Amino acid sequence: MLKPSIITELKAIVGKDYVMTDREDLIIYSNDATVFSHLPDAVVKPGNREEVAAIVKLAARHNIPLTGRGAATCLSGGAVPLKGGIVVELVRMNRIRKIDVVNKYAVVEAGVITFELTTQAAKAGLLYPPDPSSLKESTLGGERCRMCRRPQRR
Ligand SMILES: Cc1cc2nc3c(=O)[nH]c(=O)nc-3n(C[C@H](O)[C@H](O)[C@H](O)COP(=O)(O)OP(=O)(O)OC[C@H]3O[C@@H](n4cnc5c(N)ncnc54)[C@H](O)[C@@H]3O)c2cc1C
Numbered sequence: 001m002l003k004p005s006i007i008t009e010l011k012a013i014v015g016k017d018y019v020m021t022d023r024e025d026l027i028i029y030s031n032d033a034t035v036f037s038h039l040p041d042a043v044v045k046p047g048n049r050e051e052v053a054a055i056v057k058l059a060a061r062h063n064i065p066l067t068g069r070g071a072a073t074c075l076s077g078g079a080v081p082l083k084g085g086i087v088v089e090l091v092r093m094n095r096i097r098k099i100d101v102v103n104k105y106a107v108v109e110a111g112v113i114t115f116e117l118t119t120q121a122a123k124a125g126l127l128y129p130p131d132p133s134s135l136k137e138s139t140l141g142g143e144r145c146r147m148c149r150r151p152q153r154r
Contacts, residue, residue, distance in 0.1 A: 002041045002086075006062060010044050010086070013054045018045040018092070029087045032072040032079040040067065040081040047092045055088055070111060070139030073132075079142070090141050099124045110141030 020043040065085030093109035121128040
């Protein structure tokens with residue numbers, strides 16, 4: 001359970017419409033595509049990176065666990081807030097900022113749906129190859145995390 005003062009601070013960061021603390025809302029954010037489940041203490045939905053940074057600083061100051069969340073299609077329980085704390089849902093951050101055809105890279109926000117990038121890249125004559133079967137709902141943020149968990153080359 002978070003102190004009321006922390007909830008107030010979260011609302012000041014993202015706006016009161018983007019902080020959820022009612023039990024029926026928290027239940028929705030307690031699981032992903034696995035059987036694992038744990039209630040968070042709050043869910044916040046930042047709209048830009050400055051808000052994300054402010055949430056992270058607040059959580060670090062008060063030692064509150066954070067769990068990032070895209071579309072929650074994860075098949076390994078990664079989006080389940082096993083230690084409670086704050087779920088940070090990134091789906092409002094869904095802009096493709098740039099597709100650089102010459103240098104073959106894109107600048108996107110974490111909540112972009114993978115299929116949207118695939119589509120926009122194709123329109124620009126490029127191929128974005130990662131192709132999970134959840135393509136039409138999963139986000140780039142979730143996908144990036146999955147790739148980062150691969151064993152590192154030495
Ligand atoms: C029907 C179905 C088919 C699937 N097919 C495949 C497949 O073919 N191949 C495959 O590899 N996977 C597959 N998956 C698993 C899953 O869809 C992918 O791993 C997908 O990339 C997860 O994206 P997401 O937005 O749902 O992430 P989430 O489930 O929301 O999060 C996944 C992980 O990333 C973290 N995370 C999310 N956003 C961020 C962020 N912005 N910054 C840091 N961390 C973040 C979460 O904390 C969590 O640990 C499938 C799942 C389903 C339900």
